[in-house]
Amino acid sequence: MSSNAITVPGVQIDEKPWVDTLHEWVTTVDHKRLGVLYILYALLFLVIAGVEALIIRIQLMFPHNHFVSPEVFNRLFTLHGTTMVFFMGMPILFGFANYLVPLMIGARDMAFPRLNAFSFWLSALGGFLLYFSLVGANGLYGAGNAPDVGWWAYAPLTARAFSPGHSTDYWTLALLVSGFGSIGTAINIIATILCMRCPGMKLNRMPLLAWLNLVMAGMVLIAVSPLTAAQAMLLIDRYLGGHFFDTQAGGSAVLWMHFFWIFGHPEVYILIIPCFAFMSEIIPVFSRKPIFGYPVMVAATLCIGFVSMSVWAHHMFSVGMNSYANSFFTITTMAVGVPTGIKIFNWLGTMWGGRIQFKVPMLFCIAFLFQFLIAGLTGVMLGSAAFASQLTLSYFVVAHFHYTLVGGVVFAVFAAICYWYPKITGRMLNETLGKLHFWLFLIGFHLTFDLMHFPGLLGMPRRIYTYEPGRGWNTLNLLISIGGFIQAIAILLFVANLIISYFKGAKAGNDPWDAWTLEWATSSPPPAYNFASIPVVASRRPLWDLKHPEDPDSRYE
Amino acid sequence: MATLLTAEQVMESPRAPREIEVPASTVWPFVLAFGFTLLFAGLVTTMSVSALGAVLAVAGCIGWFREVFPHEHEEVVPIVPEDIRITTERRTVERLPVAAYQLRAWLPVHTYPISAGVKGGLAGAVAMAVLACAYGVLKAGSIWYPINLLAAAVYAESLKLGPAQLYSFHADSFEIALVLHLIVSALVGLLYGAMLPMFARRPIVLGGLIAPALWSGLIYTILGVVNPLLASHIDWAWFIASQVAFGIVAGIVVARQSRMITQENLPFAMRAGIEAPGMIPPRENGEDGQ
Numbered sequence: 047m048s049s050n051a052i053t054v055p056g057v058q059i060d061e062k063p064w065v066d067t068l069h070e071w072v073t074t075v076d077h078k079r080l081g082v083l084y085i086l087y088a089l090l091f092l093v094i095a096g097v098e099a100l101i102i103r104i105q106l107m108f109p110h111n112h113f114v115s116p117e118v119f120n121r122l123f124t125l126h127g128t129t130m131v132f133f134m135g136m137p138i139l140f141g142f143a144n145y146l147v148p149l150m151i152g153a154r155d156m157a158f159p160r161l162n163a164f165s166f167w168l169s170a171l172g173g174f175l176l177y178f179s180l181v182g183a184n185g186l187y188g189a190g191n192a193p194d195v196g197w198w199a200y201a202p203l204t205a206r207a208f209s210p211g212h213s214t215d216y217w218t219l220a221l222l223v224s225g226f227g228s229i230g231t232a233i234n235i236i237a238t239i240l241c242m243r244c245p246g247m248k249l250n251r252m253p254l255l256a257w258l259n260l261v262m263a264g265m266v267l268i269a270v271s272p273l274t275a276a277q278a279m280l281l282i283d284r285y286l287g288g289h290f291f292d293t294q295a296g297g298s299a300v301l302w303m304h305f306f307w308i309f310g311h312p313e314v315y316i317l318i319i320p321c322f323a324f325m326s327e328i329i330p331v332f333s334r335k336p337i338f339g340y341p342v343m344v345a346a347t348l349c350i351g352f353v354s355m356s357v358w359a360h361h362m363f364s365v366g367m368n369s370y371a372n373s374f375f376t377i378t379t380m381a382v383g384v385p386t387g388i389k390i391f392n393w394l395g396t397m398w399g400g401r402i403q404f405k406v407p408m409l410f411c412i413a414f415l416f417q418f419l420i421a422g423l424t425g426v427m428l429g430s431a432a433f434a435s436q437l438t439l440s441y442f443v444v445a446h447f448h449y450t451l452v453g454g455v456v457f458a459v460f461a462a463i464c465y466w467y468p469k470i471t472g473r474m475l476n477e478t479l480g481k482l483h484f485w486l487f488l489i490g491f492h493l494t495f496d497l498m499h500f501p502g503l504l505g506m507p508r509r510i511y512t513y514e515p516g517r518g519w520n521t522l523n524l525l526i527s528i529g530g531f532i533q534a535i536a537i538l539l540f541v542a543n544l545i546i547s548y549f550k551g552a553k554a555g556n557d558p559w560d561a562w563t564l565e566w567a568t569s570s571p572p573p574a575y576n577f578a579s580i581p582v583v584a585s586r587r588p589l590w591d592l593k594h595p596e597d598p599d600s601r602y603e
Numbered sequence: 604m605a606t607l608l609t610a611e612q613v614m615e616s617p618r619a620p621r622e623i624e625v626p627a628s629t630v631w632p633f634v635l636a637f638g639f640t641l642l643f644a645g646l647v648t649t650m651s652v653s654a655l656g657a658v659l660a661v662a663g664c665i666g667w668f669r670e671v672f673p674h675e676h677e678e679v680v681p682i683v684p685e686d687i688r689i690t691t692e693r694r695t696v697e698r699l700p701v702a703a704y705q706l707r708a709w710l711p712v713h714t715y716p717i718s719a720g721v722k723g724g725l726a727g728a729v730a731m732a733v734l735a736c737a738y739g740v741l742k743a744g745s746i747w748y749p750i751n752l753l754a755a756a757v758y759a760e761s762l763k764l765g766p767a768q769l770y771s772f773h774a775d776s777f778e779i780a781l782v783l784h785l786i787v788s789a790l791v792g793l794l795y796g797a798m799l800p801m802f803a804r805r806p807i808v809l810g811g812l813i814a815p816a817l818w819s820g821l822i823y824t825i826l827g828v829v830n831p832l833l834a835s836h837i838d839w840a841w842f843i844a845s846q847v848a849f850g851i852v853a854g855i856v857v858a859r860q861s862r863m864i865t866q867e868n869l870p871f872a873m874r875a876g877i878e879a880p881g882m883i884p885p886r887e888n889g890e891d892g893q
Contacts, residue, residue: 073630154623160626160632164633168636168639182647215646370760373758556688568687573682593691
């Protein structure tokens with residue numbers, strides 16, 4: 047440990063009425079509080095979407111099961127997918143960007159603090175609007191009470207003829223509202239990183255977390271806009287008699303697919319690039335080595351950001367595009383694996399020869415590396431038009447993207463929470479509970495998602511409500527569901543650890559991990575102004591320079 | 604060298620402020636967001652919800668404008684003295700052995716220029732093409748057969764060619780195969796250029812045997828699954844031979860190029876060869892940054 051607990055002599059903290067506390071949080075424009083709000087809000091939706099997933103898995107646990115009705119099943123997988131992508135994945139990553147970017151670049155706040163608050167509340171209210179459909183859309187025109195068109199909402203499922211009532215509208219409006227919030231946050235992140243860096247922090251000295259969030263924010267601007275436009279077009283179709291996606295009136299269902307996936311695939315990278323950022327910060331600290339190949343990591347990220355914009359139609363190989371399009375999207379999909387592979391190589395290079403400390407954040411990082419590699423390999427397989435034609439719409443695809451989003455994003459988010467929890471709360475997470483959480487979640491994850499590939503290879507279609515016995519899927523589905531419950535237990539342990547450690551955890555001090563970036567140079571939790579004086583940096587590892595004045599990085603960079 | 608003053612140091616400084624202004628808390632962004640959401644929610648509930656949303660949105664806009672015009676509202680936060688310690692207990696730093704006068708070095712110390720990789724890749728491309736065409740003439744009976752197959756890896760129209768057509772010239776397949784061959788060869792050459800200095804003992808073994816063996820194994824394993832039609836047309840012995848030919852020739856050409864000192868730590872301006880006074884700021888210790 048590099049530092050002891052923070053003492054604030056003579057400062058007495060008065061208990062405030064809870065109404066005052068609530069008012070402070072609702073009216074806050076402080077990037078740290080907004081970051082925490084984003085994270086808590088996302089964790090709430092993680093639990094909600096997790097419960098939905100468990101119900102889905104109970105339904106699929108046995109053949110001919112009728113735990114829920116087919117209609118409810120459709121609503122569940124729609125809500126689960128939409129929630130995890132839009133109201134868990136993006137908010138939690140925006141939360142970390144909000145909290146960490148200003149601290150890591152030595153700024154006092156985001157560039158536009160009020161826009162920051164506005165963006166958060168839009169995102170949050172978008173999520174609540176989606177779930178208000180459970181009440182608000184109830185029974186209108188005899189329709190269902192929640193969206194049931196899948197998270198991709200393909201036409202013509204969304205046409206009034208096939209989706210009467212308002213359930214689909216709630217889906218559209220929720221995404222529209224939260225989409226504006228995402229765009230606001232992206233603008234804020236870009237402006238903050240480009241304009242608010244402390245003296246000496248040139249672009250080539252920025253922490254990789256800031257670099258990668260810059261790329262992510264740029265991608266949000268490019269990718270979310272088509273989705274927002276498509277939602278507006280869908281509203282026009284449903285309310286004003288438009289025919290954009292109405293195939294019976296000259297519209298095109300494939301047009302929706304293009305709009306959706308030109309958002310949808312970059313979205314995967316929008317979710318995973320901040321996770322790469324977590325890896326790039328956590329792995330060096332617990333390997334006790336600087337990141338291997340900083341410039342290449344930046345270049346690879348930019349390359350991923352660029353190439354990932356041209357891979358979207360690999361989700362559409364089965365719709366009957368011509369061979370030129372199939373060839374193009376196969377090649378670009380293969381190509382995006384190259385910079386991603388470079389990143390994995392560099393993280394391994396960072397660990398190679400290091401004095402690795404197997405703390406909980408590092409355990410999650412190591413699991414991430416392995417799992418993301420597997421997810422990438424199945425991604426390359428599905429990126430081939432010939433292979434995708436065989437396995438599209440099967441559970442193989444479900445296994446692949448859950449390997450990416452759970453094995454990648456969720457593991458990285460756990461790593462990040464465990465790593466920065468001491469900074470955010472001033473308390474250390476319980477290491478024993480943390481390791482129990484890690485191992486249980488790891489076992490549950492692999493039981494579920496490793497096995498999930500096989501029903502897909504055996505022909506089990508995705509989104510299927512129930513299935514016939516005797517197809518070789520029974521035992522696999524049972525084990526997959528058991529794995530889901532093990533993950534749920536692990537998440538309960540995690541939540542318990544967060545709560546218990548908040549009240550009873552050991553004091554963290556300002557720099558519990560002996561790290562090198564600026565956020566560890568202020569108290570835990572940081573004061574409203576972040577730094578008493580704006581720091582001046584001369585290298586990529588300013589705290590290394592301060593800790594090792596005899597041999598600072600600044601001498602070599 | 605980085606500088607960072609703790610709150611205590613700031614307080615000790617007679618000229619330093621005792622307070623810091625930060626943006627004031629405000630409810631208006633929340634009001635505007637809530638109004639905006641209700642405005643949309645009215646589309647699926649009743650118009651009165653939209654009307655309420657519109658009122659809140661307008662109020663939110665006005666409140667927000669008043670918050671920043673004519674002067675941005677800020678609140679004063681006193682600087683709290685705190686005990687920040689930026690130290691480490693890990694004083695021992697393990698180092699890789701490099702030149703005695705250096706504490707650190709960028710590894711590899713010497714590397715090949717980019718042009719070496721491109722040259723190696725293009726030379727390997729010629730070697731590979733010669734072998735592939737030899738296979739076409741000697742085994743398949745047509746020089747165009749391997750070219751059409753190469754195009755078929757990315758160009759589905761080539762894959763649709765009938766058995767007889769695979770042996771004849773097709774301009775589109777030829778162009779695609781040529782471009783693909785040159786680009787991929789140059790890129791692989793670049794990769795060799797970057798990797799060979801890291802495997803300094805037996806570069807040709809790496810480039811000529813190990814890498815082609817790994818690559819061929821990978822292709823052999825997955826091509827049957829990814830593209831079985833294409834896989835069925837490939838003669839794997841000749842495929843491996845052409846890969847080895849590429850690797851050996853590319854490796855030899857790259858290895859024969861003269862190495863240069865790794866320039867990763869040099870500013871872009873220096874690497875680009877720009878010579879101008881003041882371009883490179885001097886180091887804190889007075890060195891000129893060279």
